Amino acid sequence: MKLYKAKDSWIVTTEEHSLWFNRRSLSVYTKPEPISKEILSDSSAWDASFVSDIHGYIGQIQIVKDGFHWLIFIKSQEMVCVIQNGHEIYRVTDILVQPFDDIDEESIGRANVTTNNKYESKCIEELRLWYQETQCFYYSRTYDLTNTIQRALDQDETIPLWKRADERFFWNRQMLNEFIKQADKEHFDTRWIQPIIMGYLDKCHFQVNHDTDAQLILISRRNRYRAGVRMHCRGIDEDGNVANYVETEQILRIDSNIMSFVMIRGSAPFYWSQPGIRYRPPPKIDRSFNESHEAFIKHIDDQLSRTKGNQLVLISLIDEWGKENILNDTFFDHIIKYNSPHVSYITFDFHEYCKGLQFGNILVLLQLLDEKNIFREMRFFWLVMFCFPVMILNRVNINYRMNTEKNTVLSDQTSVFRVNCVDCLDRTNVVQAAIAKTILEIMLKKVGLLDIDAGGLNDNARVIFQTMWADNGDAISRQYAGTDAMKVR
Numbered sequence: 492m493k494l495y496k497a498k499d500s501w502i503v504t505t506e507e508h509s510l511w512f513n514r515r516s517l518s519v520y521t522k523p524e525p526i527s528k529e530i531l532s533d534s535s536a537w538d539a540s541f542v543s544d545i546h547g548y549i550g551q552i553q554i555v556k557d558g559f560h561w562l563i564f565i566k567s568q569e570m571v572c573v574i575q576n577g578h579e580i581y582r583v584t585d586i587l588v589q590p591f592d593d594i595d596e597e598s599i600g601r602a603n604v605t606t607n608n609k610y611e612s613k614c615i616e617e618l619r620l621w622y623q624e625t626q627c628f629y630y631s632r633t634y635d636l637t638n639t640i641q642r643a644l645d646q647d648e649t650i651p652l653w654k655r656a657d658e659r660f661f662w663n664r665q666m667l668n669e670f671i672k673q674a675d676k677e678h679f680d681t682r683w684i685q686p687i688i689m690g691y692l693d694k695c696h697f698q699v700n701h702d703t704d705a706q707l708i709l710i711s712r713r714n715r716y717r718a719g720v721r722m723h724c725r726g727i728d729e730d731g732n733v734a735n736y737v738e739t740e741q742i743l744r745i746d747s748n749i750m751s752f753v754m755i756r757g758s759a760p761f762y763w764s765q766p767g768i769r770y771r772p773p774p775k776i777d778r779s780f781n782e783s784h785e786a787f788i789k790h791i792d793d794q795l796s797r798t799k800g801n802q803l804v805l806i807s808l809i810d811e812w813g814k815e816n817i818l819n820d821t822f823f824d825h826i827i828k829y830n831s832p833h834v835s836y837i838t839f840d841f842h843e844y845c846k847g848l849q850f851g852n853i854l855v856l857l858q859l860l861d862e863k864n865i866f867r868e869m870r871f872f873w874l875v876m877f878c879f880p881v882m883i884l885n886r887v888n889i890n891y892r893m894n895t896e897k898n899t900v901l902s903d904q905t906s907v908f909r910v911n912c913v914d915c916l917d918r919t920n921v922v923q924a925a926i927a928k929t930i931l932e933i934m935l936k937k938v939g940l941l942d943i944d945a946g947g948l949n950d951n952a953r954v955i956f957q958t959m960w961a962d963n964g965d966a967i968s969r970q971y972a973g974t975d976a977m978k979v980r
Contacts, residue, residue, distance in 0.1 A: 492546055494564060494587070495526060497539040501562060501589060502526050503548060503683075510548065510683050514593040517560060519669060521680035543587055547630070547685050550666020551591060554611045560591035561615065563666065571629065572694035574708055574742075575749075578634035580692060586622045588615050627713075627966055628662065630687045637661050637686055637712065639740050640751045641799075641872040641904060653684040660712035660738065662689045689713045690737065691966035693959055697952040699745070699940040705952075707931075708742040709959050711967060714757075721914055721972040726763040726777070731789025734758040735915045735971045739963065741927050743934050747876040750937075752930045754908045754923050756915045759809070759818050760790040761825055773814040774913070776821060787825045795833055800905030803834050804865055806856070808841040808912040808922060815913060835865070841918040853925045860926075871930060873902040873937070917977045920964030928956060 495502040501512040504526040511520050526539075546565040553560050566587040571580045622628060629636060635643050635652055637660040646655045653671075658664055663686070664671075673679045690711035699705050714736035717728050724734040736757035743750045761783035765772045776783075794803050805826070809819045819838065826836045837859065844852045860866055876898055908926060912918035932948060935941035941948075948956060964976035 492544065494542040494545050494589075495539050496542050496589075497537045499593070501591070502539070503545065503564075508680055508682070510680075512562060512591060514591065517591060519673065521678070521683060523678075523680065542589070545587060546581070548683055549583075549586065549685070549687060550663045551669060552666055554614045555607050558607050558611055561611075562589050562591050563587070563618075564589070571692055572708070574694060574706075575634065575744075578631050580629060580631045580634065580636070580694075582626060582692070583622055583628040583630070583687065584626065586619055588619065625969060627689055627691065627970055628687050629690070629692045630685055632685070635686075636688045636692070636710065639738075639753050639872070640742065640749065640874065641753070644874070644898075644900070651681050651684070653681065653686050656686045657712075659714045659716060659736075660688050660690075661686045662713070662715050663687045664715065689715075689970065691963045693962060695955045695959055697955045699935060699949075699952065703745065703940055705935075705940075706742075706744040707955065707959065708744070709739070709963055710742070711737050711739045711963055713737050713967075713970060721916075722765055722772075725765060725774075726758050727760045727783070727786045727790060729786055731760070731786050731793055733760050733790060735967075737915075737967055739923065739927075741931065743931060745938055745940065748938055749874045749876065750934045751872040751874075751904070752927065752934075753872075753904060754910060754926065755794070756910050756919045756923065758915055759807075759822050759911055759913075760787050761821055762786065763818060763821070774818050776817060780821075780824065783821075784825055784828060788829065791829060791831075791834060794907070794909060795831075798906050799903045800868075801833050802869070802906030804860075804869070804906060804908050805834065805836045806908060806910045806922065807836070807838050808910065808918040809838075810842050811838065811840045812843075818913065835863075839922070841912065841922070845921075850921055850925075853922060856922065857925060857929055866929065866933065869906045869908075870902050870904055871934060872904045873900070873934075875899045875901060914972065916964070916968045916972060920960070920967070920976050924957070924960035924964070927960065931956065 492503060492505050495504065499513060499515050501514065503510040506525055508524060509522045509526050511522065543566060546568045549563040549565060551560055551562055564587040565583050567585040568581045569584055571582050573579055635655055637657040638646070638655065642657065667684055670684050674681050674684070690713045692710050694706060694708045697705055697707065714732065716730070716732035717724060717734050717736070719734060727733050734757070736755065738753060738755050740751055740753045762778040763774050763776050765774055791803065795801050807819065807822055809815050809822070811819055826834065839856045844855060910919050910923055928948070932941060936943055947953070968974060968976040
């Protein structure tokens with residue numbers, strides 16, 4: 492894929508088709524053929540010149556009202572892994588930003604430009620650094636990274652990838668608005684619309700029973716609604732979106748078995764903040780209880796609507812004493828008023844149970860979840876890439892549904908854990924990793940690769956698992972707080 496600058500246009504071309512940005516009218520259109528040799532050779536008419544090799548188009552932004560429009564392209568990438576049936580996953584490592592408007596790019600940044608121009612230039616530079624340093628943007632041309640395997644299975648695969656995308660995690664959706672407005676035009680090629688997620692993604696292999704290869708994939712998707720950084724973005728908004736909302740999916744593949752388990756994290760779902768610049772300022776409740784409860788209802792209702800079994804398990808790790816307790820008490824009051832049999836609320840004072848880095852005491856929480864049969868009732872998603880004989884399905888005593896002539900769904904995940912502390916970082920990372928390890932061991936036992944009475948993962952698998960979850964925690968922490976997580980390694 493190559494980017495050219497012509498007299499009136501930016502042109503992106505592949506060997507099959509091309510994308511045109513008219514710099515005078517600020518219009519966008521596609522052509523079903525690549526850029527022609529005539530355009531490249533006729534310098535008097537087109538004045539076309541090669542700019543850069545690129546890998547895709549991210550979208551368009553306007554930083555200030557009445558300011559320049561900017562086009563953002565994928566300048567460099569690296570392949571992270573290949574998942575499922577040959578789907579290539581890429582990480583964006585650098586971007587190329589060009590002005591859409593018909594302006595003199597060389598004038599941008601000179602001493603005589605306006606304050607807005609200087610501000611725009613500074614923002615563009617920060618945007619480039621953000622992509623280069625965070626390394627947290629991922630995409631696939633053939634795989635829907637915005638949806639879990641379970642959600643994706645219920646969708647029509649004939650629909651274009653971008654139309655199937657979960658808009659919460661379609662990070663560049665707003666930047667593609669002009670594209671999407673033209674998507675219904677007969678001659679507009681929507682293959683140029685590329686969903687990108689922000690979060691974390693990795694894949695590792697480990698051995699089970701010394702002779703069986705297992706693939707472990709971890710995908711975290713950051714919600715684009717109420718996105719912001721720690722201290723400046725807390726709590727909830729009027730639409731029920733919360734700060735630092737991240738969906739994490741752990742996928743295990745062994746032979747033809749694909750198993751998935753999903754958890755979410757998000758700020759305490761009511762109006763609160765932490766004003767001040769000192770270290771760990773005390774939380775402050777910002778609005779009345781009734782105002783908060785309206786937004787609280789929207790958030791919880793939305794989470795319930797996205798589960799197969801209409802069940803939600805809330806785990807709060809907030810301190811039950813000291814300055815954090817105001818959040819703990821407020822959360823509890825909202826749960827009491829919501830009063831739903833579909834919502835379970837569990838408090839676990841992480842700092843009290845695990846003080847002195849005694850993270851092994853998380854076992855108390857895991858035992859509680861097990862005693863309440865929450866793991867058993869929640870289950871996980873389990874897909875087999877061919878049809879088991881019915882006698883075998885009956886033998887494993889699992890309700891199943893046929894998806895296609897080749898695939899069998901043995902189990903759906905019917906509810907989800909929503910875990911939070913104050914930042915939804917360090918404490919949340921540790922507890923989610925502990926829950927994920929428990930689920931991974933259950934998965935391995937279900938396929939007969941881990942004895943029922945076994946102590947858990949072997950040393951190799953445990954190190955790989957801990958490293959992946961630590962890297963995941965660091966990535967989410969850098970995005971929200973600017974630093975690595977403190978309690979994950």
